[in-house]
Amino acid sequence: MAIIETQSLTKHYSNGKIKALRDFSITVEKGAIFSLLGPNGAGKTTLIKVLVGIVRPTQGSAMLFGQPIQDHSIHSRIGYLSENHRFPPFLTAKQILYHYGKMAGVKPSDLHRRIPELMKLVHLEKWSNTKVGKFSKGMMQRIGLAHALINNPDLVFLDEPTDGIDPIGRREIRDILKKLRDQGKTIFLNSHLLSEVERISDEIAILRHGQLLQRGTVQEFTAIKQQFEIRVDKPQEFKQLCADLDIPCHLTGHQLTLVLPDYEALNSVVDKARANGFLILAIQPRKISLEDYFIQVLDENRGEIA
Numbered sequence: 489m490a491i492i493e494t495q496s497l498t499k500h501y502s503n504g505k506i507k508a509l510r511d512f513s514i515t516v517e518k519g520a521i522f523s524l525l526g527p528n529g530a531g532k533t534t535l536i537k538v539l540v541g542i543v544r545p546t547q548g549s550a551m552l553f554g555q556p557i558q559d560h561s562i563h564s565r566i567g568y569l570s571e572n573h574r575f576p577p578f579l580t581a582k583q584i585l586y587h588y589g590k591m592a593g594v595k596p597s598d599l600h601r602r603i604p605e606l607m608k609l610v611h612l613e614k615w616s617n618t619k620v621g622k623f624s625k626g627m628m629q630r631i632g633l634a635h636a637l638i639n640n641p642d643l644v645f646l647d648e649p650t651d652g653i654d655p656i657g658r659r660e661i662r663d664i665l666k667k668l669r670d671q672g673k674t675i676f677l678n679s680h681l682l683s684e685v686e687r688i689s690d691e692i693a694i695l696r697h698g699q700l701l702q703r704g705t706v707q708e709f710t711a712i713k714q715q716f717e718i719r720v721d722k723p724q725e726f727k728q729l730c731a732d733l734d735i736p737c738h739l740t741g742h743q744l745t746l747v748l749p750d751y752e753a754l755n756s757v758v759d760k761a762r763a764n765g766f767l768i769l770a771i772q773p774r775k776i777s778l779e780d781y782f783i784q785v786l787d788e789n790r791g792e793i794a
Contacts, residue, residue, distance in 0.1 A: 490554070491643055491674045492516035492539065497548035499534055499698070508534040509698040511548070516691075521665060521675040523685045525782055526695035532678045533571060535695070536645050539676075540568050552643060564593055567641035571648045571678070573632045577621025581612055581631050584620060589638040599638075606634040609664060625652030633661070637668075644668065647678045662688050686710070686778040694785050702785050709781045715774040716746045716754055721767040729764060733757070745774055 492515065499509040508531045516522045524532050537543040539550055541557055550557045553565060575584050582603055589599045607613045610630040615623070620631060629652055636644055646665075650658045658681070665675050665688060679685050685692065686706055693703040702709070720726045723742050730737035735757060736747040748754050758768060 489518045490515045490551075491518050492522075492550070492552055492676065493554075494539075494550040495548055497535070497538065497550055498546050499531075499538060499543065500546045507698050509538070509545070512695075512698065512700055513548075514693060514700065514703065516674060516676065518674055519669060519672050520690040521669050521677060521688055523677045523679065523689040523692045524695055525679075525682065525685065525692060527786065529697075530695045531698035532695055533647055534698070536568075536647055536676070536678065540566060540645055564639060565642045567636035567639060567644040569632045569636040569644075569646045569649055571651070573628070573635075575620050575628075575631070575635075578619060580617050580619050581607065581623075581634075582616040584631060585634055585638050588635055592639040594639050602638060602640070606637055609637075610634045611660060626654060626657050629653050629661075630657075633664070641673070643674045643676065645676045648680065649677065650679065650681055650684055658684055682777075682779045682782060692778075694782060696786060696789060701789050706778060710775040710778055711773040712776055714748055714750070716748060716771060717774050718744050718746060718771045719769040720744070720761065721769065726761060726766055729761065729766075730757070733760065 494515075495513050497509055497512040498507075500507055512531075512535065524535065526532050534543065538545050539552065539557060541560070541563065552562050555562050579587070585603045585606060586599055589602070590596070594602070604613070604616075607616050610633055612627065612630050612634070615627065620628065623631065629649060633646070633649055636646065649665075650661050653661060662684065665677075669675060669690075677685070677689070689706055691703070691705055692709060694701045718726075719742060723739055723744055726744060727737050727739050730744070730746065738745045746754070746757065748757065754771070758771070761768060
């Protein structure tokens, strides 16, 4: 089931001088962690603001849960953490969740149950009665995430959720997002921390100058086509076999990298290796980092968007 659908979504500012979004069309399925990548000014935050109803699109359409975004009834099913969220510093963490929960239409009886659960989820239970004006940046991100979940939403928009959080905290946030996905919730994520995106995302889209450049899974983005890493019991002898077969092969330590035209050629090499008594220990497509792929896509599309 499609949770998010956009068709030719376009947003212009300053009488068309600033094109924040350009014919952006995408579909996000239920129960996925979908990440949007792009440099500063790519249109990522604008897209989220359009989808949650803060900003009106100039052209095109968007739907959430099969309903147009102009239908305000869908807002009760949405959670949103903005990039630079602010809370009244004189309120405690528990008061923040209570008052914002009431504004979101959550019943007081449900709030009394959910607030302790959420404080525990984001590891702030010891600071429930502490005024948020004393919170660190990382703690503010945690209470912001709890705030985004106060209405038990089916779709959660998170704009830079791990900004200012230490490595242990980022791992805890990843675990929380995975748990939400396992509950059937859909997560739409913006982040500059590509290593975090690479670890958690089911699907990724790359945005530049408001235009969609690439979309796919982490595996699709990071696998280098036609290159395979293979480990065998006798690497030096295997390298000689590749030379006899005129197959480009590079040996690093105990791992070999083969350059082959397709998977059929890979299977042929494996068959020959086994026929010659080699024990295959592991085979996998060679990968690059998501950061490398991201930079590559931006470089390839540099100057193509007016």
